[in-house]
Amino acid sequence: MPWVKAVVVRIDSPGGAVAPTQEIFEEIQRSKKQKPFIASMGGMATSGGYYIAAACDKIVANPGTLTGSIGVIMQLTNLEELMKKSASKDSTSKVARIRTSARPFKPFRRKDGRFFNRWWTTSTVSLSPPWPKAEA
Numbered sequence: 001m002p003w004v005k006a007v008v009v010r011i012d013s014p015g016g017a018v019a020p021t022q023e024i025f026e027e028i029q030r031s032k033k034q035k036p037f038i039a040s041m042g043g044m045a046t047s048g049g050y051y052i053a054a055a056c057d058k059i060v061a062n063p064g065t066l067t068g069s070i071g072v073i074m075q076l077t078n079l080e081e082l083m084k085k086s087a088s089k090d091s092t093s094k095v096a097r098i099r100t101s102a103r104p105f106k107p108f109r110r111k112d113g114r115f116f117n118r119w120w121t122t123s124t125v126s127l128s129p130p131w132p133k134a135e136a
Contacts, residue, residue: 006036009056015047028055041065 009028015021028037032055039045039053041061046069053059053067061067083089 004035006038007031008038008040009052010040010042011045011049011053012042013046013049013052014044015049015051018048021048021051024052025055028052032057041067 031037036058037056039056039059041049041053041059042065043062044066045053045061046067050067050069
């Protein structure tokens with residue numbers, strides 16, 4: 001559509017799941033080769049919402065927009081002691097080492113932490129500066 005000069009992405013979101021956020025980010029990256037993308041932040045654009053805005057060529061925000069905080073929180077529950085007290089056992093079948101790294105029946109291992117740190121570092125490469133300039 002040659003009459004379309006730019007695509008405005010309206011964002012009013014506290015974030016959400018990683019997979020759909022990453023899909024939107026990647027689609028913007030692919031599509032902005034044809035048209036510029038402008039992020040228009042509403043009342044809130046945090047976490048995944050901010051991540052999506054970072055994919056755009058320009059960010060426009062209201063003075064009162066809450067934004068920022070790209071991060072990952074991974075909360076793990078360790079039920080190992082509960083399993084012992086209830087005389088229950090964990091039986092896990094796996095194909096790859098990392099598939100069982102966040103299981104609630106065993107303690108989180110140091111090597112699992114190293115894997116997740118490497119994963120996070122690799123996945124954030126696309127967010128390296130220069131950042132789009134935000135305008136209020």
